[in-house]
Amino acid sequence: DTGVSQNPRHKITKRGQNVTFRCDPISEHNRLYWYRQTLGQGPEFLTYFQNEAQLEKSRLLSDRFSAERPKGSFSTLEIQRTEQGDSAMYLCASSLDNGSEQFFGPGTRLTVL
Amino acid sequence: AQSVTQPDIHITVSEGASLELRCNYSYGATPYLFWYVQSPGQGLQLLLKYFSGDTLVQGIKGFEAEFKRSQSSFNLRKPSVHWSDAAEYFCAVGDNDMRFGAGTRLTVKP
Numbered sequence: 001d002t003g004v005s006q007n008p009r010h011k012i013t014k015r016g017q018n019v020t021f022r023c024d025p026i027s028e029h030n031r032l033y034w035y036r037q038t039l040g041q042g043p044e045f046l047t048y049f050q051n052e053a054q055l056e057k058s059r060l061l062s063d064r065f066s067a068e069r070p071k072g073s074f075s076t077l078e079i080q081r082t083e084q085g086d087s088a089m090y091l092c093a094s095s096l097d098n099g100s101e102q103f104f105g106p107g108t109r110l111t112v113l
Numbered sequence: 114a115q116s117v118t119q120p121d122i123h124i125t126v127s128e129g130a131s132l133e134l135r136c137n138y139s140y141g142a143t144p145y146l147f148w149y150v151q152s153p154g155q156g157l158q159l160l161l162k163y164f165s166g167d168t169l170v171q172g173i174k175g176f177e178a179e180f181k182r183s184q185s186s187f188n189l190r191k192p193s194v195h196w197s198d199a200a201e202y203f204c205a206v207g208d209n210d211m212r213f214g215a216g217t218r219l220t221v222k223p
Contacts, residue, residue: 004156031209040204042117042213043157074172080201097206104149104157 002026004105006092012111013082020078021108025094032075033102034067035091036060043091049075082112117206119214126194127222134189134217136178136204146187147205148178151216157203163187174198190203196221 004022013019025032030051035043046065047057051072061067064082069075079086089109093102118137126132138144146163161172168180178189187204199221204214 033209033211040215042205042216043211045210045212048209058210093157101159101162102211103159106154106156 004092004094004103006090006105006108008108009106010109010111012015012113014113015082015084017082018078018080018112019082020076021092021110022092023075023077023092023094025074025092025103026103027073029094029103030072031095031097031100031102032069033093034075034077034097035093037089037091037107038087046077079110082110084112086110087112115144115206115212117204117212117214119202119204119217120131121217122215123218123220125220128196131195132189132191132194132198132219134202134204134219135206136187136189136214137185138187138204139185140206144206145208146180147211148172148176148187148189148197149203149205149213150174150200151203152162152200160189160202194219196223 007022033048037043041071044053049069052069064080067077089107091107093104094104115141148160149157151157160176161170163170163180170178181211201216201218203216205211
């Protein structure tokens with residue numbers, strides 16, 4: 001399967017712990033995006049990369065959140081000192097370039113107890 | 114600031130009936146507009162998109178949408194709904210930092 005993959009699919013953690021999610025985009029895609037989706041809402045943009053460069057970050061991305069794409073391929077999203085309010089589905093998407101269709105992965109569902 | 118409003122949280126239609134899902138947007142320039150569908154446990158799938166040109170856009174699965182600049186709308190339509198269309202539908206505006214609406218949940222009655 002050559003779609004966007006995300007791991008893990010589910011993560012349960014205790015408040016205060018750190019978590020890291022991984023996204024593998026479609027191989028030839030230059031752009032990679034992270035979104036957060038809470039129950040009953042649409043996805044909210046967090047950040048995006050052009051190759052390895054992080055070009056934009058939403059105000060939603062507090063200093064507890066960090067994203068990397070070190071080699072311009074896969075990306076990681078780390079949340080430090082998790083809070084219950086971080087419980088959500090974290091979606092990754094990739095696209096060829098600006099304005100191209102974004103292909104979404106299945107998401108990582110985070111539950112913070 | 115760009116934003117999207119989907120006024121209908123939940124819509125129920127009978128199988129075979131026509132469907133229209135509403136979307137209104139706020140955007141400073143000519144918008145890139147999208148409709149995505151999300152089924153339970155599935156990722157978001159693009160139904161169609163509008164960048165420029167013909168304001169009536171055809172998508173996959175028999176869906177179409179019409180861009181109306183004067184009304185700041187991009188409503189999604191389908192002439193005959195199938196039971197498999199039951200899902201959550203999201204309208205989105207923008208390009209890199211896409212803004213999504215809150216979604217409309219579609220239920221299809223047999």
